[in-house]
Amino acid sequence: METHDGAKTRRRKASSSKATGKTNGKKHNRYEKRKLTDLPKYYRPGYLKELDGRHSLAKFLRQICDEIINDMGGPSEISRVKLVLIERFAFVHARLKALELQMFEDEEFSDDVFGKWIHAVNALNGLAAKIGLSRKGKYVDVRDYINKKTEGQS
Structure with a gap:
């Protein structure tokens, strides 16, 4: 996914079972924003x-x-x-x-x-x-x- 300035960020879609429930004691959002791995x-x-x-x-x-x-x-x-x-x-x-x-x-x-x-x-x-x-x-x-x-x- 590209942001407004062209930088690429990666988003991971959580599976439907993880999207609403807890796994390992952590809540998961439907989409989780990841840190950049490439130079913007x-x-x-x-x-x-x-x-x-x-x-x-x-x-x-x-x-x-x-x-x-x-x-x-x-x-x-x-x-x-x-x-x-x-x-x-x-x-x-x-x-x-x-x-x-x-x-x-x-x-x-x-x-x-x-x-x-x-x-x-x-x-x-x-x-x-x-x-x-x-x-x-x-x-x-x-x-x-x-x-x-x-x-x-x-």
Whole structure:
């Protein structure tokens, strides 16, 4: 089933016996909405929360976001605007990887695919410039650092 923005969600129709009764102590709805397993066609805020966390795509996207956040000094050092840019960066990065795979598999890929790839590279480059390309060190209180070191030696 497609949503209004083109993203595919999967719905499972429960059997008639499960639709009204209980199974294993759980009530079942007639239709159960499942988490997304594929990248949505278009970016929308909060798409990471809609992805099924068990799939490699969701793990990959969350890893990208976590690594960028850690490079910037941790969550407490990042504004809400930068968090949105980081989420968009992960989306464009995944879309770019999909286009590269498509280009690799097709011996003669179309100009349309190549144009989308160029557009994604430029978008990724622009987001990276806005987010920042350098790492930022975390603030460490000297007293806390010494206390942690001495606790480990006891």
